[in-house]
Amino acid sequence: MSDWPSHGGRPEQLLPRFGLAGGSEIIDFSANLNPLGPPPWLAQRLAASVTELATYPDPDYREAREAIACNEGLPAEQVRLTNGGAEAIFLAAALLARQGVTQATIVQPTFGEYGRACRHYGIAVEPLALTGERFMLDEARAAEAMCDTGALFLCRPNNPTGTLIERERIERLLVAGQRHGATLVVDEAFVDFVTPDERLTPLLARFDNLLLLRSMTKLYAIPGLRLGHLLGSAAAVGHIGELQPPWSVNALAAGLVAPLLADRDYLARTRAWLDAERPWLQGELEALGLNVVPSHANFLLFRNARLRDDRGGPMPALLEHLARCGILARHTHNFIGLEGAWLRVAVRSRPENQALVEAIARWSAP
Ligand SMILES: Cc1ncc(COP(=O)(O)O)c(C=O)c1O
Structure with a gap:
């Protein structure tokens, strides 16, 4: 296992590697959070809800679940x-x-927690590599592997590639899984950033071998608060209820679910920002000679297009150069199949994206 930090968003863990102070001023492109920040009303609402800490949350979280259910149909x-x-x-x-x-x-390269969770529960993990510079899924091999092993984890859009496996392919995998009693687990942590809406919720009406995993911390920029949900057949969700520790979500976080989902304006502003910024940043990075993977999410994965194998070379050097410019990118040392040869950056505000582009331009200049 590499000694690189396993997740983004922790400058104090990365900067000392380069002899930089952990508390240095930094623009953080290493965590894929909405740069709009939490909705403006959230802090006040949290403060007003503090009295709720004196009682246990509803163990069934009925109000929050109904808000999610209504949002998902x-x-x-x-x-x-x-x-x-x-x-x-x-x-x-x-x-x-x-x-x-x-x-x-587990379809790789991807978020490391699927493997950790499987191993935690005694499930052996078989990697299945996405192929080529565009990280395509070999559907026949995926169906075979899923049915052989009993379950397949994939992330859609995928962290760290930003790629999105087509819905028709997902449906075909589910049909194959149904025939062989295999489960498909799809992590849709970043699906809120995809336009047009690509969530797989409607498939739950036809496939009881589908589990959908969601995060609310990316879109609403609340990773410290912790909120997510899981969608599946009523039977699967019922079993999961027996496995989940009681009161796993605190009352303040649970009380935010309904108002967050009701804030359509925040979602519209987020989509408008991303629709403008992602193509702009991708274009600027490509103009600098970088090979950028077309992304459906709020982050971009890239490598140096001029070099076929820059393993251990230019990308780690660029990571260090950026850190010295006050910019934190996400290394890829612990993504199976990438091993440091790529970098991932979140899409941020225009001035921040501009600062990133300028810093890379200074590095690539002779
Ligand atoms: C693909 C993916 N799924 C899930 C998570 C976990 O997110 P949360 O903060 O909601 O636990 C992350 C966090 O980075 C992620 O990248």
């Missing part, structure tokens, strides 16, 4: 509120283990 029985997407991942693995699954396939 599902019955509340198919919704479980979780302590971030991270808890949803661990609950999915716990359910698979409970169902007797001993092996799972």
Whole structure:
């Protein structure tokens, strides 16, 4: 295992590697959070809700689940509120283990927590590599691996590539899984950033072998508060309820679910920002000679197009150069199949994106 930090968003863990002070002023492109920040009303609402800390939350989180169910067009029985997407991942693995699954396939490169969750519950992990510079899924191999092992984890849009496996391919995987009693777990942590709306919720009406994992911390920029949910068949969600620790989500976070989902203006502003900024940043990075993977999410993965194998070379050097310019990018040392040869950056505000582009331009200049 590499000694690089396993997640983004922790400058104090990365900067000392380069002899920089952990508390240095930094623009953080390493965590994929909405740069609009939390909705403006949130701080006041949290402050006003502090008295709720004196009582236990509703163990069924009925109000929050109904708000999610209404937003998704599902019955509340198919919704479980979780302590971030991270808890949803661990609950999915716990359910698979409970169902007797001993092996799972994970489509790589991807978020490292699927593997950790599986191993935690005694499930052996088989990697399945996305192929080529555009990170395509070999559908036939995926279907075979899913049915052989009993479960397949994939992330859509995928962290760190930003790629989105087409809905028709997902449907075909689900049909194959149904025939062989295999489960498809799809992490949709970044689906709120995808336009037009690509969420797979409607498939839950036809496929009881589908689990959808969601995060609310990315879109609403509240990773410290922790909110997510899990969607599945009523039976699967019922079993997951038995596996989840009681009161896993605190009352303040749970009380925010309905007002967050009701804030359509925030969602519209987010989409307008991303629709403008992602193509702009991608174009600027390409103009600097970088190979950028076309993304459906709020982040971009890139490498040096001029070099076929820059493993251990230019990308780690660029990471260090950026850190010295006060910019934190996400290294890829612990993504299987990338191993440091790529960098990932969040899409941020125009002035911040401009600062990133200028810093890279200074590095690539002779
Ligand atoms: C793909 C993916 N899923 C889930 C999570 C966990 O998010 P949360 O903060 O909601 O636990 C992350 C966090 O980076 C992620 O990248």
